[in-house]
Amino acid sequence: MMRDTVILRVVVKLLLPAILIFALYVQFHGDYGPGGGFQAGVAAAAAIILYGMVFGIDEAKKVVPRRIVNTMIPLGVLIFAGTGVASLLLGENYLDYSPLGSKPVKGQHLGILIVEAGVFITVASTMLAIFYVFGGRADEADEKGGEG
Amino acid sequence: MLAQHLPALQVVIPLLAAPLCALFRRGFIGWLIAVAATWLAFAAAIGLLFRVLNEGVISYAMGGWAPPIGIEYRVDLINVFVLVVVSGVGSVIIPFARTGTAARFNDTDQAWFYAMYLLALTGLLGVTITGDAFNIFVFLEISSLASYVMIAMGRDRRALTAAYQYLIMGTVGATFIVIGIGLLWAMTGTLNLADLAQRIPEINDTRPVLAALAFLTVGISLKLALFPLHLWLPNAYAYAPAVTSAFLAGTATKVAIYLFLRFFYTVFGGGGFFESTPLPEMFLVLSVVAMFAASTVAVFQDDVKRMFAYSSVAQIGLITLGISYVSETGLTGAMTHLFNHAIIKAGIFMLLGGVMFRMASVKLEDMAGIGRKMPFTMAGIVILGLALIGTPGTSGFISKWWIVLAALEKDQWWLVALILLASLITMLYVGRIVEVAYFREPSAKAADVREAPLAMLIPAYVLVIATIYFGLDTQWSVGLAQRAAADLLAGIY
Numbered sequence: 001m002m003r004d005t006v007i008l009r010v011v012v013k014l015l016l017p018a019i020l021i022f023a024l025y026v027q028f029h030g031d032y033g034p035g036g037g038f039q040a041g042v043a044a045a046a047a048i049i050l051y052g053m054v055f056g057i058d059e060a061k062k063v064v065p066r067r068i069v070n071t072m073i074p075l076g077v078l079i080f081a082g083t084g085v086a087s088l089l090l091g092e093n094y095l096d097y098s099p100l101g102s103k104p105v106k107g108q109h110l111g112i113l114i115v116e117a118g119v120f121i122t123v124a125s126t127m128l129a130i131f132y133v134f135g136g137r138a139d140e141a142d143e144k145g146g147e148g
Numbered sequence: 149m150l151a152q153h154l155p156a157l158q159v160v161i162p163l164l165a166a167p168l169c170a171l172f173r174r175g176f177i178g179w180l181i182a183v184a185a186t187w188l189a190f191a192a193a194i195g196l197l198f199r200v201l202n203e204g205v206i207s208y209a210m211g212g213w214a215p216p217i218g219i220e221y222r223v224d225l226i227n228v229f230v231l232v233v234v235s236g237v238g239s240v241i242i243p244f245a246r247t248g249t250a251a252r253f254n255d256t257d258q259a260w261f262y263a264m265y266l267l268a269l270t271g272l273l274g275v276t277i278t279g280d281a282f283n284i285f286v287f288l289e290i291s292s293l294a295s296y297v298m299i300a301m302g303r304d305r306r307a308l309t310a311a312y313q314y315l316i317m318g319t320v321g322a323t324f325i326v327i328g329i330g331l332l333w334a335m336t337g338t339l340n341l342a343d344l345a346q347r348i349p350e351i352n353d354t355r356p357v358l359a360a361l362a363f364l365t366v367g368i369s370l371k372l373a374l375f376p377l378h379l380w381l382p383n384a385y386a387y388a389p390a391v392t393s394a395f396l397a398g399t400a401t402k403v404a405i406y407l408f409l410r411f412f413y414t415v416f417g418g419g420g421f422f423e424s425t426p427l428p429e430m431f432l433v434l435s436v437v438a439m440f441a442a443s444t445v446a447v448f449q450d451d452v453k454r455m456f457a458y459s460s461v462a463q464i465g466l467i468t469l470g471i472s473y474v475s476e477t478g479l480t481g482a483m484t485h486l487f488n489h490a491i492i493k494a495g496i497f498m499l500l501g502g503v504m505f506r507m508a509s510v511k512l513e514d515m516a517g518i519g520r521k522m523p524f525t526m527a528g529i530v531i532l533g534l535a536l537i538g539t540p541g542t543s544g545f546i547s548k549w550w551i552v553l554a555a556l557e558k559d560q561w562w563l564v565a566l567i568l569l570a571s572l573i574t575m576l577y578v579g580r581i582v583e584v585a586y587f588r589e590p591s592a593k594a595a596d597v598r599e600a601p602l603a604m605l606i607p608a609y610v611l612v613i614a615t616i617y618f619g620l621d622t623q624w625s626v627g628l629a630q631r632a633a634a635d636l637l638a639g640i641y
Binding site: 070 | 153156157160163164166167168169170171173208209210211212263
């Protein structure tokens with residue numbers, strides 16, 4: 001880890017809020033232009049991963065614990081699939097968002113927003129889960145005497 | 149209202165259940181969810197079957213976006229037949245899964261295992277039901293990724309390399325399929341299968357379409373484990389947990405065969421185009437080689453699971469042989485065998501799962517004398533083995549009969565002789581198991597082995613009984629396959 005590199009630590013701390021804001025921008029701008037839950041999820045996870053690489057994986061796990069990550073992965077899928085079920089229950093075809101709002105246009109807008117939120121949650125948490133698993137491997141190997 | 153949304157529910161039920169399993173992270177709850185989801189999916193498939201029989205082709209617009217722009221779920225006789233097979237096998241295996249998984253994995257891993265199982269089922273059902281070419285690729289990846297995980301969870305450490313091997317081969321296959329779909333899209337501007345089927349016949353002698361055909365052929369052949377692209381299959385089936393082997397043997401390759409039929413017959417326009425290419429001859433040769441090479445290799449296997457994995461390659465050869473005739477009889481035989489072989493192989497791998505559970509080994513030498521220790525398990529394996537050979541009175545006979553009939557229709561007596569010869573080789577490896585299990589003194593490992601638990605035996609016996617039942621009453625297997633075959637040849641979709 002790079003605990004002693006002052007420049008890196010300062011720069012990363014400066015960058016983190018910008019990366020997270022950018023992720024949110026990509027997330028909510030996805031309705032009108034390029035972007036969406038997938039890209040935003042990757043960007044948000046990248047922020048945490050950068051933090052973990054500079055300050056150590058344990059610090060990153062304090063910010064987003066593994067338990068939360070493991071819950072978020074299925075939760076996002078559930079939000080996505082559940083939105084479709086909501087439209088089924090409201091009498092339309094699966095994933096037809098129109099009945100979700102007072103007007104079809106509003107319904108479509110709301111529907112895609114919720115679905116993209118689901119995508120964001122699953123993508124971000126899956127990225128983190130992969131990072132934690134591989135990062136954890138390195139720590140285990142260090143404890144065994146650096147054979148990994 | 150419910151009946152109207154059955155096409156969506158067919159895929160959505162297991163898709164919703166998978167994250168629920170992962171959220172609860174309790175083995176027993178995960179299992180309950182999986183039982184409910186698979187049985188509901190089976191009920192949905194039966195419901196769809198009756199709707200298709202009554203009303204004909206069903207079209208369902210995902211998200212309310214009308215096809216061909218939106219994603220369409222399109223159900224006709226051909227894919228509803230496969231849906232019933234896949235969801236049926238999937239729902240019989242889950243009750244069996246509880247005992248073995250609970251004994252081996254901790255709570256969290258069990259829940260994830262069921263989640264993966266449900267995702268694999270979602271993917272396979274999705275590939276089958278969707279009428280959109282790109283959607284096929286997406287669902288194919290869902291099912292493949294989930295099955296890599298399921299294979300890697302095997303007891304043997306070699307399961308990891310087997311899963312990795314399958315991952316590489318499966319990804320190559322999926323890439324080829326997506327390249328093929330991309331080329332078709334570039335040429336026609338549509339991804340909707342029914343739309344493609346209308347536009348391709350006009351341009352099917354252009355080079356990009358032929359290139360697409362080539363990519364699709366190789367990609368799908370990899371997925372269905374056609375000889376010589378079968379190399380991923382034996383290790384994957386042999387080292388995976390019993391649940392995975394039974395599930396994959398009963399469903400994954402069958403769905404790939406469905407894709408094969410759908411692309412070559414429906415999308416490329418009836419049987420005519422398929423016949424005008426060298427493909428039928430190519431598949432005929434490869435199928436016959438598969439039947440002989442894989443069966444012969446199976447005879448010399450010491451691991452019984454691996455033996456039946458090779459037998460799967462041979463049986464897939466029999467199915468593709470039926471397809472290569474491009475005749476109604478041949479296709480009927482192929483689709484009937486798809487149905488029967490799914491039941492037979494899933495049953496065999498489940499019974500072997502019982503042996504593995506009691507002895508922690510399925511090596512032939514360890515199984516010596518096991519016939520007296522586990523009478524029901526072994527009797528089941530013998531009955532299913534007889535069905536593999538094609539003994540009259542079992543379902544295996546019916547499908548082989550139709551494929552032989554198709555060969556006779558074309559006056560190809562030598563092919564009939566080859567099919568019978570291949571059956572003899574099947575008899576050799578099934579006979580080897582019978583000889584070892586019944587006529588030898590119990591091995592050290594088999595000395596104090598008990599019969600497999602009922603929770604494992606009963607689901608397996610459902611399939612054993614089905615094998616005999618469909619050998620006597622062919623109304624549902626052959627009857628439906630025949631009508632589906634006629635639709636395939638006519639290019640009706």
